[in-house]
Amino acid sequence: MQSKETTQDKLVLGNKEFDSRFILGSGKYSLELIKAAIENAGAQIVTLALRRANDGGLANILDYIPDTVTLLPNTSGARNAEEAVRIARLSREICGSDFIKIEVIHDSKYLLPDNYETAKATETLANEGFVVMPYMYPDLNAARDMQNAGAACIMPLGSPIGSNKGLATREFIQILIDEIDLPIIVDAGIGRPSQACEAMEMGAAAVMANTAIATAGNVPAMAEAFRKAIEAGRTAYLAKLGRVVSKGAVASDPLTGFLQD
């Protein structure tokens, strides 16, 4: 049975409410696996990328994503704010979704996001009515810039994109969670369900993953494992974690002295 606290717990982005806190990426799968991954993930938001349509648009990825899912196009490929804005507008023209994940990258070795250009694109697109979800390096000052620019959430990276290295930026993500009054959605680098669970226990509002699922031995099963981990982490966060003692031990059982007296 679910507690009242968890059943009424919604992720709010723009004017939409979501029960799922698992945002699934759709890159690097065969089209046949995407549907099963979405179902097993219980995902209500799925990311997409925009590219030149050279195949006539046949076998289109949109045919494999259920209509109930909110599409979250990203601006991958953009090297500056101007390109991100261009991609965002084109994406909205295709699918009508106001949701956009801003991704501005001009470093091909580490694929680290440019926070300054991302904030500029956030401001422009928020003014055009987009629900802007900026992907960024977890820096508190830059996150405040995103918030002031009209971001709907903050998406800090856990570790470099596609690395499956987990929460390398843990301390800095915690600062964002503690200081920024927007949903903090950990994106990039999450490689294991346990890492997703940890991010949720810390108070992240959601986790986004792609490579960890797409490169797993069994894609649908890994999607399910992440869903369970994210749910567990969220429930644990709401339940409030038990305290940690700095030294020594504290018995869990009553010390009655039965055998000694």
Place this chain on the structure above:
Amino acid sequence: MHGAFRAQRFGACKLKVKVNGKVEDVAAGTTILQYVESAGYRVDRIAVEVNRNIVPKSTYANVGLHDGDSVEIVSFCGGG
């Protein structure tokens, strides 16, 4: 209609249009709708830019291609 009439009348008249980076010959008077349908695109799966301006889907039938136009036709693919 007007475009088709012109194309017929000046039968040999071809435009040079760059589509997704490749130069193509297109009959004078061709509209965006005619082009994307003949190239096999599904209108509900693409967005079109002409010379960096988005062409709203509702106007594909009314917007004609011109010599030297640079056209981008984009669609979604998998991404994170």
